[in-house]
Amino acid sequence: MVIVAEKSGLIFPMSDKYEEYLIDESKFTGNAESISFPKNEEEIIEILKEMKEKGTPVTIQGGKTGIVGSAVPLGGHIMNLSYMNSVKGYEILDDETGLITVEPGINLIDLKKEILRIFKEKALFWPPEPTETSATVGGICATNAQGISGFVYGNVQKYIKSLRLVSSNGIINIISDNDNPEFFDKVMGKEGITGIISEVTLKLIKKPQEVWGISFFFETEEDAGNFTDAIKNNIPKSDTAFIGAFEYIDRNSINLIEKRKADMAKIKELPDIDSNFAGMCYIEIHGDDEGIEEIAGELMETAVMYNSDPDIAWAVSGETEVEKTRAFRHAAPETANLFIEEKRRDDKRITKLGTDMSIDDESFSQILKEYRSSLESSGLKGCVFGHGLENHLHVNILPENYDEYVKGVELIRKWASDYKSKKGKIICEHGIGKLKKQILSDLLPKDYIDECKALKDEFDKDMILNRGNIL
Numbered sequence: 258m259v260i261v262a263e264k265s266g267l268i269f270p271m272s273d274k275y276e277e278y279l280i281d282e283s284k285f286t287g288n289a290e291s292i293s294f295p296k297n298e299e300e301i302i303e304i305l306k307e308m309k310e311k312g313t314p315v316t317i318q319g320g321k322t323g324i325v326g327s328a329v330p331l332g333g334h335i336m337n338l339s340y341m342n343s344v345k346g347y348e349i350l351d352d353e354t355g356l357i358t359v360e361p362g363i364n365l366i367d368l369k370k371e372i373l374r375i376f377k378e379k380a381l382f383w384p385p386e387p388t389e390t391s392a393t394v395g396g397i398c399a400t401n402a403q404g405i406s407g408f409v410y411g412n413v414q415k416y417i418k419s420l421r422l423v424s425s426n427g428i429i430n431i432i433s434d435n436d437n438p439e440f441f442d443k444v445m446g447k448e449g450i451t452g453i454i455s456e457v458t459l460k461l462i463k464k465p466q467e468v469w470g471i472s473f474f475f476e477t478e479e480d481a482g483n484f485t486d487a488i489k490n491n492i493p494k495s496d497t498a499f500i501g502a503f504e505y506i507d508r509n510s511i512n513l514i515e516k517r518k519a520d521m522a523k524i525k526e527l528p529d530i531d532s533n534f535a536g537m538c539y540i541e542i543h544g545d546d547e548g549i550e551e552i553a554g555e556l557m558e559t560a561v562m563y564n565s566d567p568d569i570a571w572a573v574s575g576e577t578e579v580e581k582t583r584a585f586r587h588a589a590p591e592t593a594n595l596f597i598e599e600k601r602r603d604d605k606r607i608t609k610l611g612t613d614m615s616i617d618d619e620s621f622s623q624i625l626k627e628y629r630s631s632l633e634s635s636g637l638k639g640c641v642f643g644h645g646l647e648n649h650l651h652v653n654i655l656p657e658n659y660d661e662y663v664k665g666v667e668l669i670r671k672w673a674s675d676y677k678s679k680k681g682k683i684i685c686e687h688g689i690g691k692l693k694k695q696i697l698s699d700l701l702p703k704d705y706i707d708e709c710k711a712l713k714d715e716f717d718k719d720m721i722l723n724r725g726n727i728l
């Protein structure tokens with residue numbers, strides 16, 4: 258182990274007590290020689306200076322909920338920002354929306370609490386939400402995370418007023434939507450390769466007046482797929498409401514969730530789903546009651562056409578109840594990740610193996626059918642869930658052992674290659690990190706890799722920050 262000179266007193270040598278910082282939710286695992294937990298921007302700069310002098314690479318960490326290993330160190334130093342989690346200021350604007358300035362390590366749970374405490378009856382919210390509420394604002398910006406409502410509310414950048422970025426040479430860049438908006442592209446979604454986000458001012462908007470969540474159940478995947486296509490091709494609209502999420506969840510995901518449901522506080526009281534059902538579509542409607550009812554009516558009529566009985570659908574309203582059905586959807590990736598964690602106890606080479614691909618102008622039903630048939634012909638088990646209206650499914654391979662893991666890697670590469678030839682996207686919201694770089698390597702889009710190389714030259718020639726991510 259390298260002996261770390263603790264010049265600043267902010268840097269700690271690695272020991273067993275920091276083991277949890279060597280892994281993220283992808284279960285990809287790394288190693289490091291030292292770790293720090295800066296409490297403000299000055300400390301970030303001081304630590305960076307010390308690391309740069311020694312030529313030690315630095316891996317930046319937020320909530321470590323990433324699923325491509327981008328916060329996992331490959332040697333060097335870990336800079337964990339979880340202690341930088343306070344609110345620095347706020348403002349209520351003339352149009353009754355708001356701004357809140359936060360440190361990067363604040364997570365979504367605390368951010369929501371702070372927004373409620375500060376803005377009270379103004380009923381404001383920050384729309385970006387990758388469903389995983391322990392994700393931090395810094396991590397969300399660095400990954401350009403989307404989540405289930407990204408397709409209606411838009412990307413993260415739309416909700417950023419300004420941010421501060423510390424470059425590897427200690428220079429602070431102030432990026433704002435007034436002065437230099439083109440700069441955002443060099444930070445958002447770039448997985449920390451251009452700098453450390455040290456402060457962000459978020460734009461808050463009015464919450465929808467009401468939210469409903471409706472879950473429709475289908476006896477065949479074909480029916481679920483055709484229902485999704487029917488809605489996609491003719492999205493129900495009203496003047497005062499809109500579809501805020503449309504998620505597909507397959508039977509294997511439901512089985513994984515039900516196995517662990519009793520231990521999951523938010524969903525343990527939801528009823529079990531009849532074993533006849535092959536899949537479900539979870540749909541949120543945001544707006545006022547009248548508009549929501551109009552859209553819900555249309556959804557129910559269409560569901561009947563695809564053999565889903567509206568009488569057994571779960572229909573809930575109000576934030577608290579909708580939180581529960583949203584948590585059910587979130588439990589799909591959560592339990593898939595827990596499955597991998599369990600398998601890793603037998604073989605540490607096993608990591609998460611999930612897709613993050615989308616393709617326009619294809620039938621959702623066909624995409625689902627193709628994923629299912631190639632899983633079956635490979636003899637692999639997988640669970641399938643994701644964003645229906647965007648043809649953006651996350652297929653998670655569930656390997657029983659390392660041989661199946663290797664087969665799973667091959668299958669994901671085959672899918673990526675097919676998507677690439679059909680001009681689909683092989684990376685959407687999870688990023689590339691270290692895991693997808695390893696798995697997809699030569700298949701990754703060359704123009705994006707070239708763009709990231711140029712950014713490295715511009716911001717971090719010595720490759721100090723987040724070495725191993727993307728490049």
Ligand SMILES: Cc1cc2nc3c(=O)[nH]c(=O)nc-3n(C[C@H](O)[C@H](O)[C@H](O)COP(=O)(O)OP(=O)(O)OC[C@H]3O[C@@H](n4cnc5c(N)ncnc54)[C@H](O)[C@@H]3O)c2cc1C
Pocket residue numbers: 281282316317318319320321322323324327328338361362386387388389391392393394395396397398399400401402403404405448449450452453454455587590591594686687723726
């Ligand atoms: C169950 C589950 C469900 C998920 N669902 C979704 C989903 O629906 N949509 C989605 O997009 N993602 C999803 N994710 C992935 C994850 O939550 C997001 O990628 C999230 O944005 C990561 O935030 P984090 O704070 O945990 O970042 P980390 O995992 O700690 O880091 C992610 C990347 O951001 C960088 N980073 C972190 N903080 C900073 C900073 N201050 N400055 C510069 N770089 C920084 C890291 O170096 C790393 O490259 C899910 C994860 C889980 C576990």
